[in-house]
Structure formats: C-alpha cells, structure tokens
Amino acid sequence: MRHTISVLVENQFGVLARISGLFSGRGYNIDSLTVAETLDPTTSRMTIVTRGEDPVIEQIIKQLNRLIDVIKVVDLTGVDHVEREIVLVKVVAQGEKREEVLRIVDIFRGKIIDVSPEGFVIELTGDEDKINAFVNLLKPLGVKEVARAGKVAMPRGLGKLGSVAKSVEKERKEGPELAGSSKGEGSGALPA
Amino acid sequence: MAEMTGAQIFIETLRREGVDTIFGYPGGAVLYIYDELLNSDIRHILVRHEQGAVHMAEGYAKASGKVGVALVTSGPGATNTVTGIADAYMDSVPIVVFTGQVPLPLIGNDAFQEADIVGITRPCTKHNYLVKDINDLARIIRQAFFIAKTGRPGPVLVDIPKDITIQKTEYTYPEEVRLRSYNPTVEGHMGQIKRGLRAILQSRRPIFYVGGGTVYSSAEEEVRALAEKLKVPVALTLMGLGSFPAHHPQFLGMLGMHGTYTANTTMQNADLIFAIGSRFDDRVTGRLKDFAPHASFVHVDIDPSSIGKNVITDVPIVGDIRSVLRSLWRLVEEMPKSEVAAFHKQIQPWWDQIHTWNQQHPLKYEDSEEGIKAQYVVERIYDVADENLLVTTDVGQHQMWAAQYFRSKQKKSFITSGGLGTMGFGFPAAIGAKVARPDVPVFCISGDGSFLMNMQEIGTAVQYNVPVKVAILNNFYLGMVRQWQELFYQRRYSEVVMKAMPDFSKLAEAFGAKGFTIKKKKDVVPVLKEAMKIDGPVIMDFHVLREENVYPMIPAGASLSEIVVGPPEK
Ligand SMILES: Cc1ncc(C[n+]2csc(CCOP(=O)(O)OP(=O)(O)O)c2C)c(N)n1
Ligand SMILES: [Mg+2]
Numbered sequence: 001m002r003h004t005i006s007v008l009v010e011n012q013f014g015v016l017a018r019i020s021g022l023f024s025g026r027g028y029n030i031d032s033l034t035v036a037e038t039l040d041p042t043t044s045r046m047t048i049v050t051r052g053e054d055p056v057i058e059q060i061i062k063q064l065n066r067l068i069d070v071i072k073v074v075d076l077t078g079v080d081h082v083e084r085e086i087v088l089v090k091v092v093a094q095g096e097k098r099e100e101v102l103r104i105v106d107i108f109r110g111k112i113i114d115v116s117p118e119g120f121v122i123e124l125t126g127d128e129d130k131i132n133a134f135v136n137l138l139k140p141l142g143v144k145e146v147a148r149a150g151k152v153a154m155p156r157g158l159g160k161l162g163s164v165a166k167s168v169e170k171e172r173k174e175g176p177e178l179a180g181s182s183k184g185e186g187s188g189a190l191p192a
Numbered sequence: 193m194a195e196m197t198g199a200q201i202f203i204e205t206l207r208r209e210g211v212d213t214i215f216g217y218p219g220g221a222v223l224y225i226y227d228e229l230l231n232s233d234i235r236h237i238l239v240r241h242e243q244g245a246v247h248m249a250e251g252y253a254k255a256s257g258k259v260g261v262a263l264v265t266s267g268p269g270a271t272n273t274v275t276g277i278a279d280a281y282m283d284s285v286p287i288v289v290f291t292g293q294v295p296l297p298l299i300g301n302d303a304f305q306e307a308d309i310v311g312i313t314r315p316c317t318k319h320n321y322l323v324k325d326i327n328d329l330a331r332i333i334r335q336a337f338f339i340a341k342t343g344r345p346g347p348v349l350v351d352i353p354k355d356i357t358i359q360k361t362e363y364t365y366p367e368e369v370r371l372r373s374y375n376p377t378v379e380g381h382m383g384q385i386k387r388g389l390r391a392i393l394q395s396r397r398p399i400f401y402v403g404g405g406t407v408y409s410s411a412e413e414e415v416r417a418l419a420e421k422l423k424v425p426v427a428l429t430l431m432g433l434g435s436f437p438a439h440h441p442q443f444l445g446m447l448g449m450h451g452t453y454t455a456n457t458t459m460q461n462a463d464l465i466f467a468i469g470s471r472f473d474d475r476v477t478g479r480l481k482d483f484a485p486h487a488s489f490v491h492v493d494i495d496p497s498s499i500g501k502n503v504i505t506d507v508p509i510v511g512d513i514r515s516v517l518r519s520l521w522r523l524v525e526e527m528p529k530s531e532v533a534a535f536h537k538q539i540q541p542w543w544d545q546i547h548t549w550n551q552q553h554p555l556k557y558e559d560s561e562e563g564i565k566a567q568y569v570v571e572r573i574y575d576v577a578d579e580n581l582l583v584t585t586d587v588g589q590h591q592m593w594a595a596q597y598f599r600s601k602q603k604k605s606f607i608t609s610g611g612l613g614t615m616g617f618g619f620p621a622a623i624g625a626k627v628a629r630p631d632v633p634v635f636c637i638s639g640d641g642s643f644l645m646n647m648q649e650i651g652t653a654v655q656y657n658v659p660v661k662v663a664i665l666n667n668f669y670l671g672m673v674r675q676w677q678e679l680f681y682q683r684r685y686s687e688v689v690m691k692a693m694p695d696f697s698k699l700a701e702a703f704g705a706k707g708f709t710i711k712k713k714k715d716v717v718p719v720l721k722e723a724m725k726i727d728g729p730v731i732m733d734f735h736v737l738r739e740e741n742v743y744p745m746i747p748a749g750a751s752l753s754e755i756v757v758g759p760p761e762k
Contacts, residue, residue, distance in 0.1 A: 010373060014322075018314060025315045055500065062497035068319040068339060071373040 002031065003057050004083060004153050007046040007064055008072040011037055015069045019046060022067065028052065028060050032150030043071060047152050076153050083153040087131050089138055090145040092119040097141050104141075108134050119144070198326050198357040199228040202290075205333045206234060208365055211261050213237060213252065213627055215245040219265020220305060221292025224357040237627065237656055240648035242269050244620040246276025247646070249287045251624025253280075254607045255582055255634075257410060259340050260287040260624060266294055267305030270351075271312065275614060277347045278316040282611025283431065284408060286345035288336045295355035296324065310351050318346030326359045331366045338369040343376030344495035345408055376494060380511030385519050388466070388490040388507045393535055395464030395488075397542045398424045401447065401476075404431030404610070405469020405493060405513055412436070412603055414517035415468060421524050423536050425546055427455035429470050430595055433606035438579075438599035444546065445555060448476045449746050450592040453553035453757050456744070458546055460484055460752040467491040469513045472502040473611075482751035492516050553744075553757045555596055564713050566590060566665040566736040570597045573635055573663060576720040581633040582607060582625050586618035586642030588672040590665040592742045594637040602632055616645030622660040623653050633661065633724065640666040640693060650703040653729035661723045662731045664696055667738045675741045700731035708732045 009015045016035060023030050031049040038045050050060060057075065064073045076083075093101045094117075105112060105122055108130065114121035119142070124134050128151070135146060196204065202225055206214070213235045218226045229236055239245040242264045249260030264273055270291040280287050294303040310322045319339050321332045329352070336348040392398055400419055406412065412435045419426050419442055426436050427444045436443055445452030447459060459465065465487045470476070477483040480502060490507040491499045499508040509516055524532065557567040570593045574581070579599050584607040585591040591608060598606055607625055609617035622636035643664050653660055674688040697707030706726050708719050710733065723730040743758045 014310065014314070017311070021315055055504075059497065059501060062500075066495070066497050068371065068374050 001053070001057075001077070002049060002051045003075055003077040004081075004151060005048045005050060005061065005064070006074045006076055006153060007048060007070060008038070009044050009046060010069040010071065011042050011044045012069060015044065016046075018067055018069060019048075019064070022063055023048075023050070023060075026059075026063065028056065034150035034152055047150065049151050074155075076155065079155055080157070081153055081155045083127055083151050084125050085128055085131050085151050086123065086125045086149045087135065088113075088147040089122045089124070089135060089143055090119065091122065091138055092142040092144050094118065101138065101141055104134070104137050110134065194363070195360045196363040197224065197228070197360050198329055198352070199224040201326070201329050201361070201363050202333070202352070202357065203228050203232045203234065204363065205330045205365065206261070207232065209333070209337050210258070214261045214263050215239055215248040215252070215624065216263035217242050217245055217265065217269060219267075219269050219292060221266035221269075221294060221354045222263065222290075222352075222357070224354070225263065225290075225292070225352075236263075237623075237652065239620070240651050241646065242272035243276050243616065244623075244646050244649045244652065246273045246280070246287065246289060247614075247617050247620035248624030248627070248649075248652075249289070250276065250280050250283075250285045250617075251584060251607055251621030252628040253286050253624075254407075254621070255604055255625035256628035257408075257604065258286075258628070259337050260285070261290070262287065263290045264292070265305070266292040266309075266354075267307045269305075270307050270309035273309075273349075274312060274316070275612075275616075277313050277349065279609055279612040279614045279617060280347035281316040281318065283404065283609065284345050285347065286340040286408075287347045288333075288340050289347060289349045291349060291351045292357075293322065293351045293353040296353045297355070299353065309349065313349050316347070317349050318344075320349040320351070322351045323353065323356055326356050326361045329356065330363065334366050334369050335371060338371070339374065343374075344405075344493075344498070377496075377510045378494075378512045378515055380492065380509045380516035380519060382519065384507060384509045385516060386523065388492070388509055389520055389523050391464055391488060391490050391507055392422065392424070392466060393531075395462075396538055397462045397486075398422075398464040398466060398539060399444075399458050399462045400424050400426040401429070401459060401465050401467045401470050402426060402432045402435055403429040403468065403470025406432055406435040407469075407604055409469060409494070409513040410603075411469070411514035411517055414514050414521065416440070418517050418521050418524070421521065421532070423539065423543075424466070425458055425543070427451070427459060429473070429476055429610075430608060431610045432470065433595055433598050433608075434600060434602070434604060437601070444550075446595055446598075448473075449478075449748070450596065450742050450744065451476075452555045452596070453744050453755055454546060454550040456746065456752045456755050457549050461545075462487045465489050467493075468517070469493060471498045474502075477502060477752075478746050478754075479749055479751045482753070484752075555744075557740075557743075560737060561713065563737040564710070564716060564734055566667065566734075566740055567593050567597060568713070569663060569665060569716055569734050569736065570594055570637060572716050572720055573637065574599050576717060576724060577633050577635065581605065581635055582622075582629065584608065584618045584622040584625060584634065584636045586636075586638040586645075587613045587615045588639040588642060588670070589667070589675060589740070589742050590637050590639045590642075590671070591618075592672075593665070596742075605632075615639075615642040617642075619643060619646050619660075619662060620649045620652075622662070623649060623658050626658050626660050627656075636660055636662045638662055638664050639671060640664055640668060640696075641670045641690070643696070644690075644694075647699065650700060650705050650729065650731065654704045657728055659726065659728050659730075662729070663720075664731065664733050665736050666693075666696070666733050667736050667740070668693060669738055671738075671740075672742070674739075678739070678741070679745075680747070696731055696733035700729075705729040705731055710734045
C-alpha cells in the first residue's frame with residue numbers, strides 16, 4: 001500500500017543524503033520525495049511517498065526516527081489530510097488542436113504559462129488522479145514533455161504536524177508505549 | 193576570555209569529556225592537533241594501522257563502558273577506519289572517530305588526501321559531522337560523545353578540516369547538550385511493563401533471551417535478580433555472553449547457529465520469549481517462518497526499530513534495560529509469595545523437559561590424546577585464568593569455541609565482533625580492552641587467518657607494554673570456511689589454505705614480544721601458566737587438530753529444530 005509520510009528535519013546539509021541513503025540502503029521504495037524549508041528556517045519538511053506492507057512502513061518510520069537529524073515523522077495515510085502535486089506539460093499543438101487543448105485546460109482549471117506558435121506550456125495542480133487524467137487527455141494531442149513534482153501534503157484543520165503525530169501514534173497498534181519513540185526535547189541521559 | 197585555536201579547543205573539550213586515552217595515527221591534516229597533544233596529559237597510543245585504532249577504541253569501550261576515541265588523518269587515514277566503524281555500528285559500540293580533512297576551501301577539489309569520509313560513513317555511523325565553523329567545534333564534539341553513548345550506542349565520526357584546527361576563537365565549553373531531535377526513551381512505559389509481566393506469569397514455557405544490550409546497559413545484576421526470582425531459564429546470544437553467570441543452574445548456554453542444543457531447543461519450543469536487548473538476528477532465529485511457532489514475544493530494547501523488525505512483538509517495551517528490569521523486579525517483589533510460588537510450580541514441567549534435553553545433548557567435544565583440540569585450549573585458558581579474565585576473539589571456528597565454552601566471572605568480559613564478523617578485530621580489541629582495564633588478564637583467542645589481518649599491532653602492544661595474551665588456535669586453515677566447504681560443498685576445498693604461514697612465535701620475537709609454539713597437549717597448560725606470569729605481550733601459537741568442526745550447528749537457512757548436534761557417526 002502507498003503511504004505519504006511527512007518528515008520534519010533539521011535544515012542541515014547532508015540531511016537529504018541521509019534520508020535517501022536510508023531508503024536505498026535498506027531497500028525501501030521512494031515513489032516521490034519533495035523537500036523545502038518550513039516557516040522556521042532551521043527546519044525543512046520532506047514529503048515522501050513510499051509503498052510497502054504495514055510492517056515495512058512501520059520499519060521505515062522507526063528507521064527515520066532513528067536518524068539524529070529527524071525531528072518528527074508522521075504517516076499521513078490514515079489521517080485526514082490534503083495532498084497536491086504540480087505538473088508542467090509542454091504540448092505541441094497547431095490549428096484546431098489548439099482549441100481542444102485550451103478546452104481541456106479550462107475544464108481542469110489549468111494555467112497556460114507560456115504560449116508560442118507551436119504550442120503551450122501548461123501548469124496544473126491537483127491530486128494524483130487529476131493530474132494523471134489531465135496528462136492522459138493531452139497525450140493524443142501532442143505532449144512533448146512533462147515535468148512533475150512530488151507530492152506535498154498537510155493534515156486538514158488547524159492542527160500542526162506535531163499534534164497530529166501524537167494522535168497517530170496513539171492509534172498505532174503498539175499502543176501508548178510507542179509515544180516513547182516520538183522525539184521531544186530532553187537530556188536523554190541514562191540513569192545512574 | 194582567552195582565544196584558543198581549533199586544536200586547543202579539540203584537546204580541551206576531550207579532556208573535559210573525561211577522555212584519558214586516544215588511539216591514533218598522525219598525518220598532514222591533523223598536524224596541529226598532534227602538536228597540541230604534546231601539551232596535554234591525554235595518553236596517545238600510536239597504532240600501526242588505522243583499522244587497529246578503531247578496533248582498539250572498540251575494545252576499550254566494550255571493556256570499560258566508556259566512549260572509545262580514535263584520531264586519524266584525512267584521505268587514506270580516514271578510509272582505513274571504515275571497517276572498524278562499520279563493525280562498531282553493527283555491534284552498537286560507543287566510539288567517536290576524529291578524522292582530519294583537507295582545508296575547507298579545498299573540499300570538493302580532489303585535493304591531495306581528500307576523501308568524502310562523511311559521505312562514505314553515513315550508512316555505518318549513528319551520526320557524523322563535518323565541522324565547517326570553528327565556533328561549532330566544541331558543541332559538535334560534545335554532541336558526538338553524547339550521541340555515541342546514549343540510547344542505543346554507536347559510532348560517531350567528526351571530520352575536522354585542517355584550517356579549522358589553526359583558526360582561533362573564544363572558547364566556551366557547552367555545559368549542556370541539547371538536541372531537539374534526539375531524546376532516547378529511558379524509562380519503559382509502566383503499562384507495557386505490567387503487560388509484559390502478565391505475559392510471563394501466564395506462560396508455561398518461558399525463556400529469557402538475553403543479548404548485548406544488557407551488557408551496554410550494565411544490567412547484568414538486574415537480569416540475574418529477575419531470572420532468579422521467577423526461576424525462568426536464561427539463554428544468551430553471542431553478544432550477550434558475560435551478562436549471566438556461566439555456572440548458574442538456570443543458564444542454558446549460547447543461542448544461535450553454534451549455540452547449545454538445550455538453548456536452541458528451549459527457544460524453539462517456548463510459549464513465551466522474553467527478549468532483553470537482543471534483536472532476533474538471523475543467526476539466532478534460523479529460518480524465520482518456522483521460528484518458535486508457539487511463542488508470544490515480549491521485547492525490551494532501547495531502540496524501537498529493533499522491536500518488531502523480524503518477529504511480530506506482542507508486548508514491546510521501549511526503554512533502558514536496567515531501568516525496565518528494575519521496574520519488573522519491583523513488581524514481582526510486591527506480588528504475594530504464594531503467587532510467585534504458583535508460577536514456579538507452573539513452569540516445573542518445562543524445567544523437567546529442559547533437563548532432559550540437556551542430558552540428551554550436553555555441549556561436548558571428543559578430546560584427543562593424539563593432538564591438541566582447539567576446544568581443549570579454550571577450556572584450559574578459562575581454567576588457568578581462574579575464570580577471571582576478559583576474552584576477545586577474532587572470527588571463525590575459534591570464535592565459536594571461545595563462546596561455547598566461555599566462562600568468566602568478570603563483567604563485560606566477552607568482546608567479539610558479532611554483527612559484522614570482522615576478522616582482525618580480536619587482537620587490537622584486546623589491546624584496547626587491556627588499556628581500559630589493566631588489572632584484569634586479557635586473552636585474545638584468535639585464528640591463524642584472522643591474526644594475520646592485524647598482526648602489525650604486535651608493535652603497538654610492545655611499544656606500550658600492553659600485556660595481552662594471544663592464543664592463536666592454529667589449524668592452518670581458514671577453518672570456518674573449510675567447515676562449510678566440507679559440509680555443504682562436498683569437501684571441495686577452495687582457497688582455504690595459506691601455504692606460507694609465518695612462524696608466529698618468531699614473528700612475535702621479531703617485534704620484541706614473547707612467542708611460544710605449542711605442538712603437544714601436555715605443554716598447553718604449562719605455557720598458558722607461563723604466559724600469565726610474563727609482564728608483556730605474549731603470542732602463543734597452538735597447533736591444533738586441523739579438521740575439527742564446530743558443533744552443534746544449525747545449517748544456514750534451516751530452522752532451529754534442524755540442529756545438528758555432532759559429526760555423523762563414523
Ligand atoms: C575480514 C573478513 N574477511 C573474510 C571473512 C570470512 N571468514 C569468516 S571465518 C573465516 C576463516 C577464519 O579463519 P581463522 O582466522 O584461521 O579462524 P578458524 O576458523 O580457522 O578458527 C573467513 C575467511 C570474515 N569474516 N572477515
Ligand atoms: Mg584457522
């Protein structure tokens with residue numbers, strides 16, 4: 001099953017390499033990965049789309065948590081959330097095909113961001129299904145190039161990732177104990 | 193406040209961290225640090241190869257429970273540490289490795305002796321750092337030590353560009369270490385602990401499956417106290433050896449591929465496996481899908497990712513072993529005596545069964561009068577040292593014999609390379625262990641192949657007069673490989689003989705150490721006794737019977753129930 005995992009990390013060099021290395025080294029899939037700074041410039045958010053059976057996803061989350069630079073990991077799958085992707089499509093279209101392209105763009109509420117006598121560059125955001133449908137409709141009309149970014153995602157409502165994380169962890173089958181694996185501030189010293 | 197150079201900050205921060213010994217090897221990128229070392233009272237041990245430095249740091253850490261430290265130069269110095277770092281990562285050994293790096297402006301230019309050691313070691317360190325600003329140096333060093341020794345311990349690497357070691361800044365020692373993204377759970381969740389205890393009390397066929405986490409948590413007493421209170425059988429993993437008394441009536445022996453029949457069979461037939469600081473490694477579980485089919489699992493570990501990785505855990509308890517076991521002990525202590533007695537009674541049939549298994553197939557070998565059996569030497573080492581010793585091993589048959597017959601009363605006394613299985617580990621690790629605990633005899637049980645991999649460290653042992661005793665169980669074979677070729681490749685021996693073996697005793701003498709060659713059984717004990725008396729490194733070359741095999745054995749990929757207890761009847 002596909003999972004969208006949101007990872008809050010220290011905004012430091014090498015973090016992306018640590019995360020992608022974790023996935024490749026342990027043989028986990030990455031369908032897509034996006035990363036950018038958050039409101040707080042010392043942190044970045046990564047949105048990773050991956051797939052695997054439940055135990056694998058559980059390991060992925062635990063292994064991510066093990067990385068020192070990872071502040072918070074939330075599996076958004078199963079949480080009420082919104083997801084968006086963006087795509088740029090270059091279509092070569094002349095004559096009446098231009099009309100057809102414009103109609104489709106209109107229906108999907110896409111945007112023409114570049115026009116030339118030979119064709120268009122179109123921008124569209126939406127969930128994965130919408131984007132797939134859009135690209136498939138345009139294909140017979142002459143799609144030359146597609147640039148698609150990974151998914152970004154966020155829980156619905158006013159809760160931030162942190163509070164969602166708590167409720168998600170409570171639901172996990174290992175019960176309340178796993179709250180211990182969440183990362184908070186503290187000295188972490190071993191007892192004497 | 194006084195300005196200090198990066199090199200001075202380095203030394204001062206190490207000193208405040210309580211570092212008394214560094215294992216290292218100099219070079220261009222660390223010249224300022226080595227220069228500053230002359231002004232400090234930190235002891236530097238000059239090794240003969242950087243891999244040796246890291247294994248020594250590991251041996252030091254494993255024997256003392258403190259963080260081991262290695263210091264090397266950039267490029268080849270750094271890449272030579274990789275095997276040791278990977279070893280420490282697999283076995284969760286707390287070490288910090290400092291590597292020199294080319295000056296910041298040259299990084300990325302393929303400069304002389306540049307290697308991207310942070311990139312190379314990313315997958316085999318708990319964490320690593322490249323210092324890019326002298327003002328971060330002290331904080332990074334503090335964090336490195338903190339990360340190495342807390343939670344599930346592990347190696348941390350700090351890469352320091354040369355220019356940073358000569359720049360100057362005002363030094364403030366960061367008293368507090370704060371990492372918002374790192375806060376290992378120490379105390380187990382009380383609800384889970386109670387559930388865990390309930391699961392044990394409901395079981396009829398329980399076993400304690402105790403691993404290396406117990407040693408790192410210094411929870412030996414806690415394991416014993418709880419096991420004794422509940423009268424539950426205890427089996428140890430290779431890494432857990434030393435955390436439960438070898439002569440204890442509740443001790444079943446070692447688990448795993450070459451573990452005892454009793455330990456493996458008890459595990460396989462248990463209805464409750466209480467895993468303590470162990471990780472269900474494939475060498476222990478055998479074929480996973482047939483592993484302990486009737487068991488439920490309670491698992492205590494400080495690393496959540498170890499739990500539920502290979503088996504579905506019924507009661508996970510994340511926390512420091514010592515703390516969790518103490519809570520469990522208190523809960524049992526508060527129980528009515530009659531309830532505890534009822535539990536003892538409930539598992540009595542299980543004990544009867546276990547005793548039968550043990551009588552059927554005790555751990556044994558057939559001794560020989562013709563030649564020297566490796567197992568015989570191992571047993572005599574434990575005798576001669578009066579079970580008061582630290583043992584390090586290399587990797588191969590000798591390692592398994594050292595483990596099977598292990599008995600030492602010392603804590604943290606079995607030091608071996610379990611996860612990575614690194615030949616060449618044992619001898620430098622012994623030097624590190626002896627430096628950490630000079631008052632306890634340290635034996636390295638090695639093989640002819642393994643010893644050759646880091647024998648250059650004889651020089652180090654001689655220079656610093658580190659009186660480690662090396663017992664090479666010399667079968668003139670890469671014995672473990674030969675055993676597999678004998679059993680699974682129709683005796684087609686491929687590249688398991690080194691036709692140019694050195695005379696190890698002469699080799700020792702060439703370095704200025706004491707060497708012995710032992711070819712007769714009657715000489716084994718006298719030589720061991722003699723070696724104990726010598727105040728300096730001793731290399732003993734025991735010529736053992738060549739084609740002895742390690743039994744019991746669970747063939748790779750087989751289930752624990754397919755254990756082979758001994759050689760086929762002739
Ligand atoms: C660095 C390294 N290379 C190769 C191996 C594979 N290997 C495992 S045991 C072994 C043979 C070890 O021979 P020796 O040290 O003589 O020990 P013996 O088995 O004969 O007791 C080999 C080659 C290894 N574990 N480590
Ligand atoms: Mg050998």
